[in-house]
Amino acid sequence: MIFSTATAVSHPNIAFIKYWGNTDDALRLPQNGSISMNLAELTTRTMVTFDSSLPRDIFDLNGVRQSGPSLERVSQHLNLIRGIRGFSVPAHILSESNFPVGAGLASSAAAFAALTVAAVRTAGMEMSEKDLSRLARRGSGSAARSIPPGYVEWLPGSSDIDSYAVSIAPPEHWPLTDCIAIVEDAHKKTGSSEGHLLARTSPLQSARVADAGRRIDLCRNAIQKKDFDLLSQLIELDSNLLHAVAFTSNPPITYWLPQTLVLMQAVKDWRRAGIPCAFTIDAGPNVHVICESSATSIVKERLGAIPGVSEVLTSGAGGGTVLI
Numbered sequence: 106m107i108f109s110t111a112t113a114v115s116h117p118n119i120a121f122i123k124y125w126g127n128t129d130d131a132l133r134l135p136q137n138g139s140i141s142m143n144l145a146e147l148t149t150r151t152m153v154t155f156d157s158s159l160p161r162d163i164f165d166l167n168g169v170r171q172s173g174p175s176l177e178r179v180s181q182h183l184n185l186i187r188g189i190r191g192f193s194v195p196a197h198i199l200s201e202s203n204f205p206v207g208a209g210l211a212s213s214a215a216a217f218a219a220l221t222v223a224a225v226r227t228a229g230m231e232m233s234e235k236d237l238s239r240l241a242r243r244g245s246g247s248a249a250r251s252i253p254p255g256y257v258e259w260l261p262g263s264s265d266i267d268s269y270a271v272s273i274a275p276p277e278h279w280p281l282t283d284c285i286a287i288v289e290d291a292h293k294k295t296g297s298s299e300g301h302l303l304a305r306t307s308p309l310q311s312a313r314v315a316d317a318g319r320r321i322d323l324c325r326n327a328i329q330k331k332d333f334d335l336l337s338q339l340i341e342l343d344s345n346l347l348h349a350v351a352f353t354s355n356p357p358i359t360y361w362l363p364q365t366l367v368l369m370q371a372v373k374d375w376r377r378a379g380i381p382c383a384f385t386i387d388a389g390p391n392v393h394v395i396c397e398s399s400a401t402s403i404v405k406e407r408l409g410a411i412p413g414v415s416e417v418l419t420s421g422a423g424g425g426t427v428l429i
Contacts, residue, residue, distance in 0.1 A: 143425065
Protein backbone atom coordinates (compact mmCIF):
# COMPACT_ATOMS: atom_id res chain seq x y z
CA MET A 106 0.00 0.00 0.00
CA ILE A 107 1.39 3.44 -0.97
CA PHE A 108 0.02 6.51 0.73
CA SER A 109 -0.29 9.87 -0.95
CA THR A 110 2.67 12.24 -1.09
CA ALA A 111 2.79 15.78 0.24
CA THR A 112 5.43 18.50 0.05
CA ALA A 113 5.82 21.47 2.36
CA VAL A 114 8.07 24.52 2.24
CA SER A 115 9.26 26.21 5.40
CA HIS A 116 11.69 28.94 6.42
CA PRO A 117 14.20 29.16 9.22
CA ASN A 118 13.68 31.97 11.68
CA ILE A 119 16.05 34.33 13.41
CA ALA A 120 15.25 34.74 17.09
CA PHE A 121 15.24 38.28 18.45
CA ILE A 122 14.50 36.98 21.95
CA LYS A 123 16.02 33.52 22.10
CA TYR A 124 15.03 30.05 23.26
CA TRP A 125 17.72 28.36 25.35
CA GLY A 126 16.93 25.73 27.97
CA ASN A 127 13.87 23.59 28.69
CA THR A 128 11.57 22.92 31.60
CA ASP A 129 10.74 19.57 29.94
CA ASP A 130 13.31 18.13 27.54
CA ALA A 131 11.06 15.40 26.12
CA LEU A 132 8.28 17.86 25.24
CA ARG A 133 10.73 20.69 24.47
CA LEU A 134 8.88 23.09 26.73
CA PRO A 135 11.05 26.22 26.93
CA GLN A 136 12.12 27.97 30.09
CA ASN A 137 11.15 31.29 28.53
CA GLY A 138 9.12 32.59 25.62
CA SER A 139 10.79 33.89 22.47
CA ILE A 140 10.21 36.14 19.45
CA SER A 141 11.53 35.65 15.92
CA MET A 142 11.27 36.64 12.27
CA ASN A 143 10.83 34.06 9.52
CA LEU A 144 13.35 34.40 6.66
CA ALA A 145 11.65 34.49 3.25
CA GLU A 146 14.64 33.80 1.01
CA LEU A 147 15.93 30.82 3.00
CA THR A 148 13.84 27.72 2.39
CA THR A 149 13.56 24.05 3.21
CA ARG A 150 11.43 21.90 0.94
CA THR A 151 10.43 18.49 2.29
CA MET A 152 8.44 15.72 0.60
CA VAL A 153 7.05 12.84 2.65
CA THR A 154 5.68 9.57 1.24
CA PHE A 155 4.45 6.75 3.47
CA ASP A 156 5.12 3.49 1.62
CA SER A 157 4.42 0.03 3.05
CA SER A 158 6.89 -1.54 0.63
CA LEU A 159 9.80 0.14 2.43
CA PRO A 160 11.63 -1.89 5.11
CA ARG A 161 12.27 1.23 7.21
CA ASP A 162 12.27 5.03 7.05
CA ILE A 163 14.54 6.51 4.39
CA PHE A 164 15.78 10.08 4.73
CA ASP A 165 17.61 11.94 1.96
CA LEU A 166 18.95 15.39 2.87
CA ASN A 167 20.29 17.54 0.03
CA GLY A 168 20.81 14.42 -2.03
CA VAL A 169 22.69 12.47 0.67
CA ARG A 170 21.19 9.36 2.29
CA GLN A 171 21.12 9.85 6.07
CA SER A 172 21.77 7.37 8.87
CA GLY A 173 22.51 7.41 12.59
CA PRO A 174 21.26 10.28 14.78
CA SER A 175 19.97 12.34 11.83
CA LEU A 176 17.69 9.53 10.63
CA GLU A 177 16.73 8.55 14.18
CA ARG A 178 15.56 12.08 15.04
CA VAL A 179 13.37 12.25 11.93
CA SER A 180 11.94 8.77 12.56
CA GLN A 181 11.12 9.65 16.16
CA HIS A 182 9.19 12.68 15.00
CA LEU A 183 7.33 10.68 12.38
CA ASN A 184 6.45 8.15 15.08
CA LEU A 185 4.52 10.89 16.87
CA ILE A 186 2.50 11.54 13.73
CA ARG A 187 2.04 7.85 12.95
CA GLY A 188 0.89 7.32 16.53
CA ILE A 189 -1.77 10.02 16.21
CA ARG A 190 -3.06 8.47 12.99
CA GLY A 191 -2.71 4.90 14.26
CA PHE A 192 -0.44 3.26 11.70
CA SER A 193 3.23 2.25 11.45
CA VAL A 194 4.02 2.52 7.74
CA PRO A 195 7.63 3.57 6.91
CA ALA A 196 8.26 6.80 5.07
CA HIS A 197 10.59 8.17 2.43
CA ILE A 198 11.61 11.75 3.25
CA LEU A 199 13.28 13.99 0.67
CA SER A 200 14.47 17.32 2.04
CA GLU A 201 16.48 20.13 0.47
CA SER A 202 17.63 23.46 1.90
CA ASN A 203 19.16 26.41 0.08
CA PHE A 204 21.30 27.46 3.06
CA PRO A 205 23.95 25.76 5.26
CA VAL A 206 22.59 23.07 7.58
CA GLY A 207 23.70 22.77 11.21
CA ALA A 208 25.67 26.02 11.22
CA GLY A 209 23.52 28.08 13.56
CA LEU A 210 21.00 29.22 10.93
CA ALA A 211 17.96 27.46 12.45
CA SER A 212 18.04 24.68 9.86
CA SER A 213 16.31 22.29 12.26
CA ALA A 214 13.47 24.79 12.76
CA ALA A 215 12.70 24.87 9.04
CA ALA A 216 13.31 21.13 8.68
CA PHE A 217 10.91 20.00 11.37
CA ALA A 218 8.26 22.55 10.48
CA ALA A 219 8.26 21.34 6.86
CA LEU A 220 8.43 17.68 7.95
CA THR A 221 5.48 18.15 10.31
CA VAL A 222 3.20 19.85 7.79
CA ALA A 223 4.03 17.44 4.96
CA ALA A 224 3.72 14.31 7.11
CA VAL A 225 0.43 15.39 8.69
CA ARG A 226 -1.08 15.94 5.26
CA THR A 227 0.36 12.70 3.86
CA ALA A 228 -1.14 10.83 6.80
CA GLY A 229 -4.54 12.23 5.85
CA MET A 230 -4.98 14.59 8.78
CA GLU A 231 -6.00 18.24 9.08
CA MET A 232 -4.60 20.34 11.92
CA SER A 233 -4.90 23.95 13.00
CA GLU A 234 -1.87 26.25 12.91
CA LYS A 235 -1.73 26.03 16.71
CA ASP A 236 -1.63 22.23 16.71
CA LEU A 237 0.92 22.10 13.89
CA SER A 238 3.11 24.48 15.90
CA ARG A 239 2.74 22.28 18.99
CA LEU A 240 3.66 19.18 17.01
CA ALA A 241 6.61 20.80 15.21
CA ARG A 242 7.93 21.89 18.63
CA ARG A 243 8.38 18.22 19.55
CA GLY A 244 10.92 17.79 16.75
CA SER A 245 12.80 21.05 17.31
CA GLY A 246 11.69 23.72 19.72
CA SER A 247 12.35 26.58 17.31
CA ALA A 248 10.29 24.79 14.64
CA ALA A 249 7.20 25.93 16.55
CA ARG A 250 8.05 29.47 15.39
CA SER A 251 8.46 28.51 11.72
CA ILE A 252 4.83 27.41 11.39
CA PRO A 253 3.07 30.84 11.65
CA PRO A 254 4.01 33.67 9.26
CA GLY A 255 6.07 36.82 9.72
CA TYR A 256 7.03 38.02 13.18
CA VAL A 257 6.26 35.26 15.64
CA GLU A 258 6.04 34.81 19.40
CA TRP A 259 6.39 31.39 21.02
CA LEU A 260 4.24 31.19 24.14
CA PRO A 261 6.20 28.96 26.53
CA GLY A 262 3.20 27.43 28.27
CA SER A 263 3.40 24.81 30.99
CA SER A 264 2.28 21.71 29.07
CA ASP A 265 2.14 20.20 25.62
CA ILE A 266 -1.25 21.85 25.08
CA ASP A 267 -0.34 25.50 25.70
CA SER A 268 3.21 25.75 24.32
CA TYR A 269 2.91 27.00 20.73
CA ALA A 270 3.71 29.98 18.52
CA VAL A 271 1.51 32.74 17.11
CA SER A 272 2.08 35.50 14.57
CA ILE A 273 2.29 38.96 16.15
CA ALA A 274 2.75 40.82 12.84
CA PRO A 275 2.62 39.79 9.15
CA PRO A 276 5.80 39.80 7.04
CA GLU A 277 4.88 43.06 5.33
CA HIS A 278 4.38 44.89 8.65
CA TRP A 279 8.03 45.97 8.89
CA PRO A 280 10.49 45.54 5.99
CA LEU A 281 13.53 44.45 7.96
CA THR A 282 16.38 42.52 6.35
CA ASP A 283 18.58 39.85 7.86
CA CYS A 284 22.09 40.01 6.35
CA ILE A 285 23.81 36.80 7.43
CA ALA A 286 27.60 36.86 7.45
CA ILE A 287 28.82 33.28 6.95
CA VAL A 288 32.18 32.66 8.61
CA GLU A 289 31.73 28.90 9.00
CA ASP A 290 29.31 26.63 7.14
CA ALA A 291 30.41 23.31 8.68
CA HIS A 292 28.17 21.45 11.10
CA LYS A 293 28.69 22.86 14.61
CA LYS A 294 30.35 20.60 17.18
CA THR A 295 27.74 21.17 19.90
CA GLY A 296 24.17 21.01 18.64
CA SER A 297 21.39 23.13 20.04
CA SER A 298 19.69 20.15 21.69
CA GLU A 299 22.83 19.50 23.76
CA GLY A 300 23.12 23.21 24.49
CA HIS A 301 19.59 23.29 25.90
CA LEU A 302 20.47 20.43 28.24
CA LEU A 303 23.62 22.19 29.45
CA ALA A 304 21.94 25.57 29.98
CA ARG A 305 20.80 24.62 33.47
CA THR A 306 24.42 24.10 34.54
CA SER A 307 25.24 27.79 34.04
CA PRO A 308 24.91 30.06 37.08
CA LEU A 309 23.72 32.78 34.69
CA GLN A 310 20.74 30.89 33.25
CA SER A 311 18.34 31.72 36.08
CA ALA A 312 19.03 35.46 35.69
CA ARG A 313 18.60 35.25 31.91
CA VAL A 314 15.27 33.48 32.27
CA ALA A 315 14.04 35.78 35.07
CA ASP A 316 14.44 38.83 32.83
CA ALA A 317 13.06 37.20 29.66
CA GLY A 318 9.47 38.36 30.17
CA ARG A 319 10.58 41.98 30.28
CA ARG A 320 12.65 41.60 27.12
CA ILE A 321 9.78 39.88 25.31
CA ASP A 322 7.32 42.66 26.17
CA LEU A 323 9.77 45.31 24.98
CA CYS A 324 10.59 43.40 21.81
CA ARG A 325 6.93 42.87 20.93
CA ASN A 326 6.37 46.59 21.49
CA ALA A 327 9.39 47.49 19.33
CA ILE A 328 8.06 45.37 16.46
CA GLN A 329 4.55 46.75 16.70
CA LYS A 330 5.83 50.36 16.80
CA LYS A 331 8.70 49.74 14.32
CA ASP A 332 11.17 51.14 16.84
CA PHE A 333 14.56 50.07 15.47
CA ASP A 334 16.60 51.74 18.22
CA LEU A 335 14.81 49.74 20.88
CA LEU A 336 14.94 46.54 18.82
CA SER A 337 18.69 46.88 18.26
CA GLN A 338 19.37 47.23 22.00
CA LEU A 339 17.21 44.23 22.83
CA ILE A 340 18.48 41.77 20.25
CA GLU A 341 22.14 42.44 21.03
CA LEU A 342 21.52 42.13 24.78
CA ASP A 343 19.53 38.93 24.37
CA SER A 344 22.12 37.38 22.05
CA ASN A 345 24.92 38.19 24.48
CA LEU A 346 22.95 36.67 27.35
CA LEU A 347 22.51 33.38 25.49
CA HIS A 348 26.21 33.13 24.71
CA ALA A 349 27.14 34.12 28.26
CA VAL A 350 25.13 31.12 29.44
CA ALA A 351 26.82 28.90 26.85
CA PHE A 352 30.28 30.14 27.88
CA THR A 353 29.54 29.39 31.54
CA SER A 354 27.83 26.00 31.12
CA ASN A 355 29.55 22.84 32.33
CA PRO A 356 31.25 21.91 30.08
CA PRO A 357 31.43 25.36 28.47
CA ILE A 358 30.26 25.88 24.89
CA THR A 359 32.02 28.40 22.67
CA TYR A 360 30.15 29.03 19.45
CA TRP A 361 31.99 32.20 18.48
CA LEU A 362 35.05 32.33 16.24
CA PRO A 363 37.50 35.27 16.13
CA GLN A 364 35.67 36.66 13.09
CA THR A 365 32.40 36.58 15.04
CA LEU A 366 33.83 39.17 17.42
CA VAL A 367 35.20 41.27 14.56
CA LEU A 368 31.74 41.38 13.00
CA MET A 369 30.03 42.26 16.27
CA GLN A 370 32.32 45.23 16.78
CA ALA A 371 31.95 46.38 13.17
CA VAL A 372 28.15 46.38 13.43
CA LYS A 373 28.26 48.49 16.59
CA ASP A 374 30.62 50.94 14.87
CA TRP A 375 28.33 51.20 11.83
CA ARG A 376 25.30 51.90 14.03
CA ARG A 377 27.15 54.65 15.84
CA ALA A 378 27.87 56.12 12.40
CA GLY A 379 24.15 56.22 11.62
CA ILE A 380 23.50 52.93 9.80
CA PRO A 381 20.38 51.22 11.26
CA CYS A 382 21.78 47.76 11.94
CA ALA A 383 22.24 45.40 14.89
CA PHE A 384 23.68 41.91 15.39
CA THR A 385 22.27 38.73 16.81
CA ILE A 386 23.89 35.29 16.89
CA ASP A 387 22.15 31.96 17.28
CA ALA A 388 23.92 28.77 18.40
CA GLY A 389 26.79 29.05 15.95
CA PRO A 390 29.53 31.42 14.78
CA ASN A 391 27.66 33.15 11.95
CA VAL A 392 26.40 36.68 12.54
CA HIS A 393 22.90 37.84 11.65
CA VAL A 394 22.84 41.57 11.01
CA ILE A 395 19.30 42.91 11.21
CA CYS A 396 18.84 46.19 9.38
CA GLU A 397 16.14 48.41 7.97
CA SER A 398 15.59 47.65 4.29
CA SER A 399 17.07 51.00 3.23
CA ALA A 400 20.43 49.90 4.65
CA THR A 401 20.52 46.42 3.09
CA SER A 402 22.91 47.23 0.24
CA ILE A 403 25.51 49.03 2.33
CA VAL A 404 25.39 46.44 5.13
CA LYS A 405 25.78 43.55 2.68
CA GLU A 406 28.66 45.31 0.92
CA ARG A 407 30.49 46.07 4.17
CA LEU A 408 30.00 42.57 5.54
CA GLY A 409 31.34 41.04 2.34
CA ALA A 410 34.49 43.17 2.58
CA ILE A 411 35.44 41.84 6.01
CA PRO A 412 38.16 39.14 5.85
CA GLY A 413 36.89 35.71 6.81
CA VAL A 414 33.31 36.27 5.57
CA SER A 415 32.81 33.69 2.83
CA GLU A 416 29.27 34.67 1.88
CA VAL A 417 26.51 37.07 2.84
CA LEU A 418 22.95 35.76 2.65
CA THR A 419 20.09 38.26 2.75
CA SER A 420 16.45 37.79 3.51
CA GLY A 421 13.40 39.81 4.38
CA ALA A 422 10.56 38.68 6.62
CA GLY A 423 8.80 35.57 5.31
CA GLY A 424 5.62 33.60 5.57
CA GLY A 425 4.86 30.45 7.50
CA THR A 426 5.09 26.82 6.50
CA VAL A 427 2.86 25.94 3.54
CA LEU A 428 1.92 22.93 1.46
CA ILE A 429 2.80 23.11 -2.21
